[in-house]
Amino acid sequence: MNKKGNSRTKLIQAASRLFQLQGYHGTGLNQITKESGAPKGSLYYYFPNGKEQLAIEAVHLTAAKVTDRIERGLEKQDDPVEAIQHLIKDLADQAVKDGETSGVPVAAVALETTHASEPIRQACQAAYEQFQHAFAKKLKVNGYPEKRAEELGILINSMIEGAFLVSFTTKSKNPLRLVAEQIPVLLK
Amino acid sequence: MNKKGNSRTKLIQAASRLFQLQGYHGTGLNQITKESGAPKGSLYYYFPNGKEQLAIEAVHLTAAKVTDRIERGLEKQDDPVEAIQHLIKDLADQAVKDGETSGVPVAAVALETTHASEPIRQACQAAYEQFQHAFAKKLKVNGYPEKRAEELGILINSMIEGAFLVSFTTKSKNPLRLVAEQIPVLLK
Numbered sequence: 459m460n461k462k463g464n465s466r467t468k469l470i471q472a473a474s475r476l477f478q479l480q481g482y483h484g485t486g487l488n489q490i491t492k493e494s495g496a497p498k499g500s501l502y503y504y505f506p507n508g509k510e511q512l513a514i515e516a517v518h519l520t521a522a523k524v525t526d527r528i529e530r531g532l533e534k535q536d537d538p539v540e541a542i543q544h545l546i547k548d549l550a551d552q553a554v555k556d557g558e559t560s561g562v563p564v565a566a567v568a569l570e571t572t573h574a575s576e577p578i579r580q581a582c583q584a585a586y587e588q589f590q591h592a593f594a595k596k597l598k599v600n601g602y603p604e605k606r607a608e609e610l611g612i613l614i615n616s617m618i619e620g621a622f623l624v625s626f627t628t629k630s631k632n633p634l635r636l637v638a639e640q641i642p643v644l645l646k
Numbered sequence: 647m648n649k650k651g652n653s654r655t656k657l658i659q660a661a662s663r664l665f666q667l668q669g670y671h672g673t674g675l676n677q678i679t680k681e682s683g684a685p686k687g688s689l690y691y692y693f694p695n696g697k698e699q700l701a702i703e704a705v706h707l708t709a710a711k712v713t714d715r716i717e718r719g720l721e722k723q724d725d726p727v728e729a730i731q732h733l734i735k736d737l738a739d740q741a742v743k744d745g746e747t748s749g750v751p752v753a754a755v756a757l758e759t760t761h762a763s764e765p766i767r768q769a770c771q772a773a774y775e776q777f778q779h780a781f782a783k784k785l786k787v788n789g790y791p792e793k794r795a796e797e798l799g800i801l802i803n804s805m806i807e808g809a810f811l812v813s814f815t816t817k818s819k820n821p822l823r824l825v826a827e828q829i830p831v832l833l834k
Contacts, residue, residue: 481754619808620810621808627771629771
């Protein structure tokens, strides 16, 4: 990667991390530039539309990373019940142990900007659809009918999002643990 | 209520509404004072510790309102499955129709401030515990054993939080509708 491309990537990575940790409005462009290590002025060079454009790229990056993590997690076991339960238990550790340093992916930006920026809302919607699809794909491969797999993907993602939020806020693994226990019933 | 008490309440109400809609960091103290209709200077008179103190009161107010709504909703039907399903269907309408003007209760503040302010995090935790307790209470009254009722309260609240977040962001009732459909299986 050349140096210019590298600065652009660094800015998106820093924005993704900071938005997740302290929200969209709580994160200033100066802080993003500083923490990215990119040269001053590079932010408006690469993102002439400023913070909104950077937020869209940051959500895309977070979405790709989280989707990859879900997909790799689900590949570890053939059985979808075991695979999904194992993934949720990993998330429980993350929500409580690393919560303070990593936050909850996508959610803060989604909540703060849904009414304020349609392009950011669309990026957040695409992120949730990618997560849903990763679960649905695992179920389809294991013989679940297409429509049922897609509905279960939406449901499983929603349950995880909510339990992650509550686990993170209450510093308790219980919400995610209870969702994991529910998976066999759900996939019966 | 005297005029002074009234200004304090107005400030908390405006803060609660604005934090929910645009997040903690996205809401300035001047905007809160302006939208509350309280006199200039009254914010620091009633909240000498500033925004953090106001946010704690705002989360308490939101928590009380939402808990009351859950409790009143669950009283409408004796059968807990029907009562909870009915409540979730109401929430689905709210998430999609009123989402742009009302936001998701507590979540934005929880996500933005959990790592930055322990007193605000505790207020958000208390809010989620109140919501969980309202569901658990309905189940205990209907003969569910105490421990099972409390676990189901945590699970149902988590599922609703996540599905509300995703419904709100994707402008689709599907996530909440799928959670509602899952309630009979969950409470079997």
